[in-house]
Amino acid sequence: MIDPYVFVRSVTLSLAVLWTVLGLLRAVRFVARWERRFAEMGLSRRWLRRQVVITLVRATVLDPINLALMIFLLGIWSFRSVL
Numbered sequence: 001m002i003d004p005y006v007f008v009r010s011v012t013l014s015l016a017v018l019w020t021v022l023g024l025l026r027a028v029r030f031v032a033r034w035e036r037r038f039a040e041m042g043l044s045r046r047w048l049r050r051q052v053v054i055t056l057v058r059a060t061v062l063d064p065i066n067l068a069l070m071i072f073l074l075g076i077w078s079f080r081s082v083l
Contacts, residue, residue: 009077027056 031052035045060066 012073027052 034048038048
């Protein structure tokens with residue numbers, strides 16, 4: 001029988017990986033589509049890529065709620081033996 005903590009951790013981790021991969025694929029398709037549009041207008045692709053990276057970082061790692069949830073989960077998973 002599988003330990004409930006192991007099950008919850010594995011489901012959480014697998015969902016996080018799946019959503020991250022799907023999000024990255026959508027972001028790559030989005031950037032490719034807009035790079036073509038920017039090239040047609042004669043605008044810089046480098047600027048677009050920089051803006052996309054900044055937006056993705058702000059929406060994931062630098063978002064206070066996401067950061068708090070990540071720290072909370074890491075804390076729970078790290079200190080389970082103490083509780």
